Amino acid sequence: MSLSPSRVFAELNAVRPPDQPSPLMGTAVVVGGSVAGLLAARVLSDYAYSVVIIDRDDPQLPGARAGVPQGTQLHALLPGGLLHLERLFPEFREQALARGAVEAPPASRRNYLDGRLKVVVPDDADSLAGSRPLLEGLIRQQVLRLPNVKTVTARATGLVFDGAAVTGVRCDVGGVPGVESADLVVDAMGRSSKLSDWLERAGWERPVTRRMAVHLNYATALFRRPAVTPASTVVLALNTPRMAADVAGAAFFAIEDGRWMAMMAGYGDNRPGRTGEDFVRRLRKQFPPEFGDVAGQEMLGDVQTYHHADSRRRDFHALRRFPAGLVSVGDAVASFNPVYGQGMTAGALHAACLSTYLRSGPDLTVPAHQYLALQKVVVDAAWSISTSADLALPHVDGPYPRGHRITSWASRQIIAATVTDVTTARRFNEVVSMQEHPRSLTRPGVLLGAVRANRRAR
Numbered sequence: 001m002s003l004s005p006s007r008v009f010a011e012l013n014a015v016r017p018p019d020q021p022s023p024l025m026g027t028a029v030v031v032g033g034s035v036a037g038l039l040a041a042r043v044l045s046d047y048a049y050s051v052v053i054i055d056r057d058d059p060q061l062p063g064a065r066a067g068v069p070q071g072t073q074l075h076a077l078l079p080g081g082l083l084h085l086e087r088l089f090p091e092f093r094e095q096a097l098a099r100g101a102v103e104a105p106p107a108s109r110r111n112y113l114d115g116r117l118k119v120v121v122p123d124d125a126d127s128l129a130g131s132r133p134l135l136e137g138l139i140r141q142q143v144l145r146l147p148n149v150k151t152v153t154a155r156a157t158g159l160v161f162d163g164a165a166v167t168g169v170r171c172d173v174g175g176v177p178g179v180e181s182a183d184l185v186v187d188a189m190g191r192s193s194k195l196s197d198w199l200e201r202a203g204w205e206r207p208v209t210r211r212m213a214v215h216l217n218y219a220t221a222l223f224r225r226p227a228v229t230p231a232s233t234v235v236l237a238l239n240t241p242r243m244a245a246d247v248a249g250a251a252f253f254a255i256e257d258g259r260w261m262a263m264m265a266g267y268g269d270n271r272p273g274r275t276g277e278d279f280v281r282r283l284r285k286q287f288p289p290e291f292g293d294v295a296g297q298e299m300l301g302d303v304q305t306y307h308h309a310d311s312r313r314r315d316f317h318a319l320r321r322f323p324a325g326l327v328s329v330g331d332a333v334a335s336f337n338p339v340y341g342q343g344m345t346a347g348a349l350h351a352a353c354l355s356t357y358l359r360s361g362p363d364l365t366v367p368a369h370q371y372l373a374l375q376k377v378v379v380d381a382a383w384s385i386s387t388s389a390d391l392a393l394p395h396v397d398g399p400y401p402r403g404h405r406i407t408s409w410a411s412r413q414i415i416a417a418t419v420t421d422v423t424t425a426r427r428f429n430e431v432v433s434m435q436e437h438p439r440s441l442t443r444p445g446v447l448l449g450a451v452r453a454n455r456r457a458r
């Protein structure tokens with residue numbers, strides 16, 4: 001009997017590392033040493049004698065790096081993601097705080113929707129705020145402490161096959177070709193992963209890639225934080241299309257080294273905040289007063305921009321033929337509109353899928369269908385959160401899922417109710433922070449509660 005997606009999602013969210021390592025394989029090779037690849041490597045360290053992480057960037061590079069161009073942009077670690085990180089690395093919070101990350105309990109967070117302050121959810125989970133290089137660097141440090149994990153700085157160029165199984169990765173190490181042999185290869189090459197091309201080149205099917213064009217324009221800038229940090233350290237303001245604003249949203253977080261990191265985003269031809277002047281003016285004029293306070297501080301460096309064309313997912317689970325010894329994690333499988341902050345947490349949930357799969361003692365000489373089925377649950381959940389919100393944007397023209405009209409009406413009711421109703425806000429937060437499956441919002445009681453709250457508010 002197959003389990004419901006909500007049940008699978010709940011079980012993945014409860015996954016913990018095993019008490020004892022139980023090696024199933026000799027070597028696992030992870031291609032891509034960013035957040036999703038590092039978390040997969042952490043899981044594999046319990047099931048492989050040795051784990052090799054291949055990345056084209058030198059792991060010692062501090063700060064933002066070429067392989068992760070989004071690294072300069074504001075990155076929210078959702079409470080669901082933090083829970084996974086703390087289970088995988090028991091010292092994660094302590095180490096993050098020691099490096100200057102800022103604790104973000106519910107009382108320190110403020111959320112605005114169309115300029116209205118949302119109700120405070122008293123026992124919502126807490127999180128941590130830090131720059132993307134800080135979070136990624138800390139995960140890397142924890143993973144590379146494991147005695148059976150090592151990194152290789154190289155560009156992966158293809159796969160090695162033996163019949164219907166992948167047995168290694170071809171690499172280019174400073175112009176010299178080489179091979180890393182593996183019992184299991186993990187593709188963690190991010191949203192531009194070349195795995196589909198490599199499969200096709202070797203005579204396998206390529207997965208269908210589904211896309212939703214969002215044309216999102218991000219801009220992020222750093223400001224000096226005053227010596228006494230204000231009580232609100234994580235502030236988000238989202239404008240729905242009803243506001244007819246050219247800035248779709250803005251946020252600022254307190255991060256390490258006494259700085260604020262602030263971002264704003266627009267869609268299509270709206271590219272707010274490309275210059276320092278424009279960035280500061282809009283924060284002051286178009287957002288609640290806290291944003292103006294941040295904009296009043298000294299700007300550190302230039303505004304960093306980033307264009308995100310689409311959300312995309314590659315449906316590996318739907319392939320009829322797929323080789324053994326191969327799985328994919330993170331953005332290589334699905335990457336979403338970043339304003340919802342799901343990417344790193346989705347990567348952590350993919351690591352939980354890998355952990356569940358390996359714990360079942362699978363036969364690695366056959367394709368990892370069980371893993372792909374678990375991962376589909378996570379991807380479907382994240383995809384539905386992100387695309388259902390994006391379909392409400394005037395410039396997004398599909399693809400529309402079945403029942404779109406009714407689900408979009410229901411989600412408008414729920415989102416509106418999060419401004420005034422604690423119960424709806426808590427349920428909604430649990431879903432958007434990926435601790436609960438989105439189906440939990442479709443229960444009749446939840447919708448009815450939201451409709452009633454909206455009537456009361458009117």
Ligand SMILES: Cc1cc2nc3c(=O)[nH]c(=O)nc-3n(C[C@H](O)[C@H](O)[C@H](O)COP(=O)(O)OP(=O)(O)OC[C@H]3O[C@@H](n4cnc5c(N)ncnc54)[C@H](O)[C@@H]3O)c2cc1C
Nearest residue numbers: 032034035036056067070075076156190330331338343344
């Ligand atoms: C503007 C923006 C803002 C975002 N904000 C958030 C946020 O607030 N919260 C959140 O959780 N997520 C956010 N994300 C998503 C987040 O960045 C990703 O989900 C996260 O980095 C995990 O991705 P990944 O590890 O799968 O891939 P990536 O981080 O893209 O890393 C891919 C890695 O693969 C390596 N690589 C690629 N090809 C090769 C090759 N051939 N050989 C060797 N190495 C290779 C690269 O060097 C890189 O290290 C945002 C994304 C964007 C674009």
